[in-house]
Amino acid sequence: MSDQQQISDNVSTLSRPSDLRITDLRIANLVGMPMDGSIIRIDTNQGISGYGEVRDWASKTYVLMLKSRILGENPCNIDKIFRKIKQFGHHARQAGGVCGIEMALMDLAGKAYNVPAYQLAGGKFRDKVLCYCDTPSIKDPVEMGERLKRRMEMGFKYLKMDVGLDLVHDIPGAVSAPPEMVTTNHIMHPFTGIQLTKKGVDLLVDYVGTVRSIIGDEIPLAADHFGHLNLESCIKLGRALDQFTLAWYEDMIPWQFPEHYVRLSRAVTTPICTGEDIYLKENFKPLIESRALSIIHPDIATSGGILETKRIGDYAQEYGIAMAMHMAGTPIAAMASVHCAAATDNFLVLENHSVDIPRWNHLFSGLPKPLIVDGYIKVPETPGLGLGELDLECMEEFIDARDPMRFDPTDLWDNERSHDRLWS
DSSP states (O other), X not given: OOHHHHHHHTSOGGGOGGGOOEEEEEEEEEOOSSSOEEEEEEEETTXXXXXXXXXXXXXXXXXXTTHHHHTTXXXXXXXXXXXXXXXXXXXXXXXXXXXXXXXXXXXXXXXHHTSBHHHHTTOOSOSEEEEEEEOOOOSOXXXXXXXXXXXXXXXXXXXXXXXXXXXXXXXXXXXXXXTTOTTOOSSOGGGTOOEEOHHHHHHHHHHHHHHHHHHOSSSOEEXXXXXXXOHHHHHHHHHHHGGGXXXXXESSSOTTOHHHHHHXXXXXXXXXXXXXXXXXXXXXXXHHHTTOOSEEOOBHHHHTSHHHHHHHHHHHHHTTOEEEEBOOSOHHHHHHHHHHHHTOTTEEEEEEOOTTSTTGGGSBTTSOSSSEETTEXXXXXXXXXXXXXXXXXXXXXXXXXXXXXXXXXXXXXTTOOOOOOOOO
C-alpha cells in the first residue's frame, strides 16, 4: 500500500463535505414531547446523519413526499435545497416537512464542516439563550400564582400563562355569544360573535391581579390563549389588563388580519405578539411593515427553519421589532431554535414547554442535563445542532403506539415525482 493510500485511509471522510450526498430519509413517530410529532433522520454516503423535527400533529406525509426531491443532493447546499422544497410548505403545521428537513441539513452541514450550526447562520450575538417557561393555566388564581412562583424558584426569569375564555366561559353572565360558539374552535375570531361582558373582563382582571400579587411585578409575564374573541373584546380586555405590565398579548386575533393588529396595538399599551403559525418571511412582512406588532413570534418548525427564521428576525429588526421564538417540541427543535436565537441580533426570549416532562432532554447524549440552567440554555460549541447521539432507549419511552415508526425503511417514497417547477 502506498504512503498516500495509507494517509487517505486514515483521514475521516467527514472532512470531505464536497463529496457528501444524501442517501436516505427516515422518521420515528413520538408523542408527548410535549406535542406529538416525528423525528427526521437524513443519512449520507459518509456515514453521518442529521436530525430534524416535524412537530405538533403534522402528517408524516409532509416529510416523506419530499424524500425523492433531496436524494443525491449535497446537504451542505442548504439554501439550494430549501428553495427546491419550500413550495411544499404552508402555514401552521403544513410546513413541518420543509422545516424539519432544513433543521436536519443544518445539523448535517455543521457536522461535515465541524462547526456549530450558528456559524452557518453568520456567527453568534450571545453565548446563552434566555428561555420563558410556559405554564398551563388553572382556574384557581392563587394556585396558578404558586405554580408560577415555583417556576421562578427553578431559575426561570420569564413566564407565560393563558388568560381567556377557558377561565370564565362557564360562569353565568361572563360571556355573550351565539349558540354553541364558545365550545367550538373551528371558526375564526372575527366571525364568532363572542364577546366578554363587563363581568367577564372583571373576573380576568381579578385573576391576573391575584397572580401578579404572588409573583410580583418585576418578572416578565406573557399572556396567551385568549379564545376566539372578536377584535373589540380583545381591545376591551387588553385595556383592562394593561395595568399589570404583561410582557405581551399573544395571538389575540388571527395573524391573517394585519389591519386588525394595527387597531389592537394602537388601542393598548402592552406589547402585541404573534407569528407561530406563519410560514416564510414574505408572510411576516405585512405585520412587520405596518408595525402592527412589538414582537414577532415565529416557530422554527413552522416558519421555514433556522436560516429563514433568522431572515425574519433580521427584517423585523429593520422596523424596530424584537423577535421572541415559539417552541413546544423535542430537544431537536429546541437546539435548532437556540442556534437561530444565538445568530439573531434582536432576539428576546425562547419558549420552553417541557419543564414537566421527565427525561425530555435525555433524548440525545450530547445535551447538558439539565439543559436549562438558571433560565438559560447555553449555546453549544459542538458540531451541527450539538445534539450528540440519539438515545434509542429513551426514544422508546416516547414512541407513538398508534403509529410506531422507528426509522423504518421508506423506499416506497424514493421515486415520488411530479412536475414541481413553478416557471415555464
